[in-house]
Amino acid sequence: MDDLKDKENKDVDINTFTKEQIINSNKYRKNRDLLTAILTSNNHYSIKQVDELIENFKKREVK
Known part of the structure; x- marks a missing residue:
């Protein structure tokens, strides 16, 4: 039972x-x-995901 939990x-x-x-x-x-x-709009995000998205966006190279 514990394995199932x-x-x-x-x-x-x-x-x-x-x-x-x-x-x-x-x-x-x-x-x-x-x-x-x-x-x-149709997705759900964890706090970790949002933080990673922000960090990755800010690290992108400007074209």
Whole structure:
């Protein structure tokens, strides 16, 4: 039974949020315009994913 619980916990994703929730949060207030452009409305994102997207975008080479 414990093995089943462990497997279920691994399958359950960490908390995710919609684009609206993220761009309206205080944490991402400074990056609101950036996130509005790079996030899609039909996806859910974890905090880690959003932080990585911001970091990767800011590290991109300007063409």
